[in-house]
Amino acid sequence: MSEDGAGPGGRIALVDVNNFYVSCERVFDPSLEGRPVVVLSNNDGSVVSRSAEAKRLGIKTGTPWFQLAPSAPRWGLVARSSNYELYGDLSARVMELLARFGTWQEVYSIDECFLGLAGDEAQLREAAGRIRSAVGRHVGVPVCVGVAATKTLAKFANHVAKRNPHLRGVCSLGSMPPGEAEHIQSRVPVTGLWGVGARTGKRLNAIGIETIADLKAADPLLIRKRFSVVLQRTVLELNGTACIPPVDERADRQQVMFSRSFSTPVSTAEQLDEVMAVYAQKAASRLAAEGLRASVLTVSAGTSRFSGEAAFPAATVRLPAPTQDPIALTKAAVAAMRGCMVPGTAYVRAGVVLTGLEPADGQETLEPFAGPQEQRQLGGLLGSVRAKFGESAIGLGAGGLAAPAAWSMKREFSSPRYTGEWAELPVVRA
DNA sequence: TCTGGGGTCCTAGGACCC
DNA sequence: TCTGGGGTCCTAGGACCC
Numbered sequence: 001m002s003e004d005g006a007g008p009g010g011r012i013a014l015v016d017v018n019n020f021y022v023s024c025e026r027v028f029d030p031s032l033e034g035r036p037v038v039v040l041s042n043n044d045g046s047v048v049s050r051s052a053e054a055k056r057l058g059i060k061t062g063t064p065w066f067q068l069a070p071s072a073p074r075w076g077l078v079a080r081s082s083n084y085e086l087y088g089d090l091s092a093r094v095m096e097l098l099a100r101f102g103t104w105q106e107v108y109s110i111d112e113c114f115l116g117l118a119g120d121e122a123q124l125r126e127a128a129g130r131i132r133s134a135v136g137r138h139v140g141v142p143v144c145v146g147v148a149a150t151k152t153l154a155k156f157a158n159h160v161a162k163r164n165p166h167l168r169g170v171c172s173l174g175s176m177p178p179g180e181a182e183h184i185q186s187r188v189p190v191t192g193l194w195g196v197g198a199r200t201g202k203r204l205n206a207i208g209i210e211t212i213a214d215l216k217a218a219d220p221l222l223i224r225k226r227f228s229v230v231l232q233r234t235v236l237e238l239n240g241t242a243c244i245p246p247v248d249e250r251a252d253r254q255q256v257m258f259s260r261s262f263s264t265p266v267s268t269a270e271q272l273d274e275v276m277a278v279y280a281q282k283a284a285s286r287l288a289a290e291g292l293r294a295s296v297l298t299v300s301a302g303t304s305r306f307s308g309e310a311a312f313p314a315a316t317v318r319l320p321a322p323t324q325d326p327i328a329l330t331k332a333a334v335a336a337m338r339g340c341m342v343p344g345t346a347y348v349r350a351g352v353v354l355t356g357l358e359p360a361d362g363q364e365t366l367e368p369f370a371g372p373q374e375q376r377q378l379g380g381l382l383g384s385v386r387a388k389f390g391e392s393a394i395g396l397g398a399g400g401l402a403a404p405a406a407w408s409m410k411r412e413f414s415s416p417r418y419t420g421e422w423a424e425l426p427v428v429r430a
Numbered sequence: 431t432c433t434g435g436g437g438t439c440c441t442a443g444g445a446c447c448c
Numbered sequence: 449t450c451t452g453g454g455g456t457c458c459t460a461g462g463a464c465c466c
Contacts, residue, residue, distance in 0.1 A: 016466095040434090041433085041434035046434065048466095062434085065432075069432095108466085109437095110466075111466075112466080197464050198464095228439095228441080229439095230464085247438090254439095255437075261434070264431095316459090348433095437465080438463100438464080438465080439463090440462085440464105441462085441463105442461090442462100443460090444457105444458085444459090444460105445457085447454100447455080
């Protein structure tokens, strides 16, 4: 039996942090406890995480902040700009702690992971309870735990744990009274399931499949024929057959992306040159950090989805040779963007995507078109300066801006970085 | 005035080869 | 004259996730 299957008697736990970003903010600012809190996307654009109190106010994920701001004082609503350094750091602590509880661990996203568990029902319930209290005690964020025979069912169990406070954040499907799980499945729409989005949901409804129970009872072969192998796996998993492979057995990383919206629109080629210089260098840094080189570069820009004519220029270029050199990548990005953007159009976002990735280590392959020796050395120097003095310490050409450009990101409600910066560590008095 | 970012996997279709 | 068909590789686009 492979690791993704639970094995005889084995089970899979899905552990995730409730309202992760908000919970992280609360770890370092307990005054946020009990109050409605939202964390905003880049540029303080819209809501990406909500506390339970904020949800009770009817605030939805994706709501633009400018629509909420007028009511915030009246509601006592607190907004925070997103602080990914802090979230990444707390995520690492949570994952490290959780790893101790499983026979295997698969980190699925910043705030959730699958764990292998073994034992009888009483032991599973007990383990799930210990997991929950350990994370609360040692890291200070609340988690829910769902336990079942497959990943899809563990996700479902987690969903049940979240929505039923009397379960105290823990649900093992095997411990539910007979018929109870089926009863819930017959009431929850298919789109409540992991892997079934709005589109597929609509198509399923059209053939009479409305609830999780309906999908569970469907013929897997028919589902494969009419939909996809992905949905077929979901049907099998609902029926207890584990068939979604572990993420770490899947392919290596396929792409590195840096994409952001601007605080103010950009409409000249010169400004987009600046943007491309900064974004390409950001992407190059990530590439270097992962020890990769890229052979294909894609740039894109876009106008607002909410106004006027829509324009989404994009261009893909094959690089002369696989590279992680920020100079080569910047030049390619600027040229590609010049080739597809239309001056005078108000762009509000842009991005750089690197694909065709391969390991940068091993022997240097012949790079007949790579720049001169000095250029490659400069690329290395940039990397080491950044590593020592931080991401914005040095940059190339338009990317080396001493002051933030007019279009750069807005973050008005930032919490301190706490764990990421010595000067911002919280002070504890005993 | 102001509406996120970074990923993955699968499929269909075209180019090309034998 | 006959106008095949299987295989691979690549890319674009769809769908989904957190």
